[in-house]
Amino acid sequence: MAVISSAPPQPAGLASRARAPAWATRLLLLIVLMLCDTLAVNTALFGTYLWRVAAGDLSAYTPPSDPLLVPQLVVLVNGVFLVTFLGSGLYTLRRGISRIDELFKVVVAISLAMFGVVIGNYLLPSELPVTPQVLVMCWAVAAVATCTLRLFYRTSLYALRRRGFDARRVIIVGAREPGQVIAETIHRAPELGYYIQGFISDTTPVGTMVQGVPVLGSSASLGRVIRAAHADEVIIALSGRSSAEVMEIVALAEDEAVEIKIYPDAFQLIINPEVTVGDLSGLPLLPVKNVALDSPFNRALKRMLDVVFSCLVLIISSPFMLLIAGLVRLESPGPVFFVQERVGLDGKHFPTIKFRTMRADAPDLSSWTIENDPRVTTVGALLRRYSLDELPQFINVLRGEMSVVGPRPEQQKWVEQFSRNIPRYVRRHRQKAGITGWAQVNGLRGDTSIEERTRYDLYYVENWSLLFDIKIILKTAVGVLTGKVSGY
Numbered sequence: 001m002a003v004i005s006s007a008p009p010q011p012a013g014l015a016s017r018a019r020a021p022a023w024a025t026r027l028l029l030l031i032v033l034m035l036c037d038t039l040a041v042n043t044a045l046f047g048t049y050l051w052r053v054a055a056g057d058l059s060a061y062t063p064p065s066d067p068l069l070v071p072q073l074v075v076l077v078n079g080v081f082l083v084t085f086l087g088s089g090l091y092t093l094r095r096g097i098s099r100i101d102e103l104f105k106v107v108v109a110i111s112l113a114m115f116g117v118v119i120g121n122y123l124l125p126s127e128l129p130v131t132p133q134v135l136v137m138c139w140a141v142a143a144v145a146t147c148t149l150r151l152f153y154r155t156s157l158y159a160l161r162r163r164g165f166d167a168r169r170v171i172i173v174g175a176r177e178p179g180q181v182i183a184e185t186i187h188r189a190p191e192l193g194y195y196i197q198g199f200i201s202d203t204t205p206v207g208t209m210v211q212g213v214p215v216l217g218s219s220a221s222l223g224r225v226i227r228a229a230h231a232d233e234v235i236i237a238l239s240g241r242s243s244a245e246v247m248e249i250v251a252l253a254e255d256e257a258v259e260i261k262i263y264p265d266a267f268q269l270i271i272n273p274e275v276t277v278g279d280l281s282g283l284p285l286l287p288v289k290n291v292a293l294d295s296p297f298n299r300a301l302k303r304m305l306d307v308v309f310s311c312l313v314l315i316i317s318s319p320f321m322l323l324i325a326g327l328v329r330l331e332s333p334g335p336v337f338f339v340q341e342r343v344g345l346d347g348k349h350f351p352t353i354k355f356r357t358m359r360a361d362a363p364d365l366s367s368w369t370i371e372n373d374p375r376v377t378t379v380g381a382l383l384r385r386y387s388l389d390e391l392p393q394f395i396n397v398l399r400g401e402m403s404v405v406g407p408r409p410e411q412q413k414w415v416e417q418f419s420r421n422i423p424r425y426v427r428r429h430r431q432k433a434g435i436t437g438w439a440q441v442n443g444l445r446g447d448t449s450i451e452e453r454t455r456y457d458l459y460y461v462e463n464w465s466l467l468f469d470i471k472i473i474l475k476t477a478v479g480v481l482t483g484k485v486s487g488y
Contacts, residue, residue: 022232023295025166026093029157033091034082036149041081042074044142049134076120077113084113086467095168095192099154103147110146114139161193168232170194171225171258173249175201175210178237178263183211197229222252231256235285237263247423250288254427260288293431293464301466306404309473310394317391324379324388328356331379337392342409344433347426350401352409353392357383387480393435405469406434407457408445418450425450428457431464438468441475 085091088109090102118135160166170186172179179199186194198216208215216225226234234253236246246262253260263285293299314321325336338356341349357380376384383389396402402409407428410418418425439445439456460468 022168023297026295027297029093029166030091033093033150033153036153037081037085037090037146038078040145040149041077041142044138044145045074045077048137048141077117080116080120081110081113084109084116088112095194096189099151102150102154106146106150107143110139110143114142158191162190165193167193167195169197169230171197171200171216171222171229171231171234172213172237173200173219173222173234174237174239175199175204175208175215176239178239180211182235182237182263183213187211194233197231198225200225219249219252222249223256226253226256226258231258233259233261235261235263236288251424254288254424255430257294261285262288288462293461298464298466302403302464302469303400305466305469306397309404310397313391313394314398320388321391324355324383324391327379328377332359332377334359341412342433343412343415343429344401344409345429345431347415347429349412350396350409352402353395355383355389355392356380357389387476390435397435401432403432403434405436405438405460405472406432407437407460408440408453409433418454422451422454424458425454427461428454431461436472436476438472441472441479 088105090105090109114135157166172182179201183196183199186192186196196213198214199210200217200219200222201215202218204210204215206215206217216229222234225231236249238246238249250260250262293302328336335356338354338358339351340354342352344350357377358375359377380389393402394404397404415425415429437457438460439453442456444453444456460472
């Protein structure tokens, strides 16, 4: 892999990867951006009010009957703006987004947020000490201030990226025309912070320089090249390849801590609505893999949700769990809990804990559950209908063996069988096993298609977000209460 040393020289700030981990840099940028927005919104709110009062317009201010109303106003405004900006995708740190598009989204988000503040004002027990005229002026000032600060933020970030800050090491798969188009675009846009480490090609000899960038290896060596080059992103730019061939290349990189994107040909652009335009100066890129949970910050967020939610569930449900334990023991002889080894994160085994819903000798008869399983007890059928048998698994969550949301864990023998027969099945284990998951809330539980469940599980793993977890939890709660989410 000596050829990697022939990659084009890069800024000194890119030389030491340990100096600024990518997740830490992105967290810093996100915090700074949120502070800019917060400063703009609060300056607009208080600045507009003080200007109107200083101008002698005493009608701009209605004295509050309660001194807590002013901090209540501040919390309401900042909370509504934060939720609206998050929902509008304004904190998704895309590199190549058009400034015009961003500013348009800002104005729309601010308009929605101000509407939310007005609604909240009328829904509260007593109106907040700000008149509608002040809110209208605040909207205009907030739009101008937020757009101005975001332009300053973006300009400063572009200048820093030209010097190696927030850099992204890129490997381009394909050294022919599509790959060269990607390379030319990156060279023309240094403000995006992309630095090409090299090409991967099955037709151009290793060591050949293409547009000043070396060919580092063939597609078979992609994983090794990614590790040697410390790449952050892989862009697949191939033409005339079948989808199966492209996915084979994706499979070579998907176990590495990199983002994977495809530069699609015209046919892929027509049939795929998920193409993201603007990640690379207007070039369409199809995201294949999201590595959100490779970030320690995101893992910490998910763990925090797991701990808080599990503690609440266990505390609230503890009296019912005692009752369930008594009913299980009374109906049939045997232990209250059913403990079984399952496969979780990175293929590690752990003991899952559930209320026993079958006869004590059920594992000796079969290891796969079917609808109307004769081994299920009367109490067990009721527990399964409302998923109450899985309440003890929140103990697994607190112990760090499971997550509230994630792919359902399977036994080792089934994992081995499915891994041989189902492409990318093992990738489910890049995430902790969950009590509920995207497949489960879409009706894929028990004796259902493993291929279909795997597709849903992989979609979750590759598109994780905190809001996605919350959405699945809410859908699970509704499904449990209505009986639509239940096991056999």
